[in-house]
Amino acid sequence: MxxxxxxxxxxxxxxxxxxxxxxxxxxxxxxxxxxxxxxxxxxxxxxxxxxxxxxxxxxxxxxxxxxxxxxxxxxxMFHDIRKDLNVLSYASYIAEFVQEVTHEGVGQEKLLMLTLVTLKSLMSQNSSLKLMRGIFELRALSILGFMPELEKCVECHEELEENENTVYFFGSEAGGILCNKCSMSYKERLKISYSTLYTMKYIIHTSFNCLYAFNVSPVVLQELEKVCRHYTAYYISKRFKSAEFIDQIEDL
Ligand SMILES: [Zn+2]
Incomplete structure (x- = not known):
């Protein structure tokens, strides 16, 4: 055939x-x-x-x-990916990530589109590579059926107040945002600011055209990176060689 x-x-x-x-x-x-x-x-x-x-x-x-x-x-050909070792290492991570989560016979058109948009963005380097990695991980996991609950407490379903001064808790195991009380029963809860929560909602819901067209403050980047890494590691237990390589070259 x-x-x-x-x-x-x-x-x-x-x-x-x-x-x-x-x-x-x-x-x-x-x-x-x-x-x-x-x-x-x-x-x-x-x-x-x-x-x-x-x-x-x-x-x-x-x-x-x-x-x-x-x-x-x-x-x-995405030829420019090879011009920069950092870009190449992040692109290799994206490739390794999709290798891990895709299967024969299961079409994943949205994930393929996301992967192509991400590779293009990595070449353009409009924003930091770390931010692009976080965006990819969160959106990819959402496409794969692990969209985190970010509107209300994932445990007790209480609506969370939207306030710039509120501290929120994210639980990977719980699968989303937790209110203060519910977060107590989780060993691993990550503190995030209102801006980070807002950024996560944006990443999950915006169109692919707008996905890589923004930047964030260093604080938001740090929180987002932590949440996305933790969330990815929780749902995809594989140790990515390319991610370890990224850590090595960034430590140099
Ligand atoms: Zn709760």
Whole structure:
């Protein structure tokens, strides 16, 4: 069967002397492993079309669960990602993240769109890479079914007052904001300001076009980073090598 699908290359690897393998995040089929046969005479476009971060229209043949690459028309190579080690490390984290949460046969069009928007934003560096990572994590987890409750206490459903001077508590395990009383029964509760809570609501609900078009104060960034990391680690238990690499280069 011949399949034509738009997809992003989220992993490329060569096993010994044999064929090249790529992992594609496709619009309709979710994550699939594809063989890019070495025997095929590569033209230049075919070889560059199988690189990490290439978004294109892929033509594949499928036999049972095996997919082989026939051709690819590149839509965006996201080439500038490689110009900066920091950008490359964050983009690698995004790729590793989607590899972990996507599955074969489960289309995740929204998550694919979010991933593409995020890669574009990482290249433009309009705001800090740390902020973009937090935005991606929170929005991705919301798309994946882990949207945190931010309007009322997730435990007792009490409406929380909206006041710039109020301190709020976020519980990853609880799955959202907790009132002062309910937060006492959670060992791990993260204090966040009104501005951070507001920013989180914005990240979850705004359109993709506006998602990376804002900046925040250093305090909000710090709180947001902490919440997003904690929330991600709670729902995705994998240790991301690329995230560890980011920590290493930022400690230098
Ligand atoms: Zn409560």
């Amino acid at each position: 011949i399949i034509k699908t738009k997809a992003l290359v989220i992993r490329e690897y060569i096993v010994g002397e044999s064929d090249k393998y790529i992992t594609l995040f496709t619009k309709e089929l979710g994550k699939i492993q594809v063989i890019a046969p070495k025997g095929k005479k590569y033209d230049k476009g075919f070889a560059s079309g199988t690189q990490l971060f290439v978004y294109g229209e892929f033509i594949l043949t499928s036999y049972h669960t095996t997919y082989r690459l026939m051709n690819v028309e590149i839509i965006n």
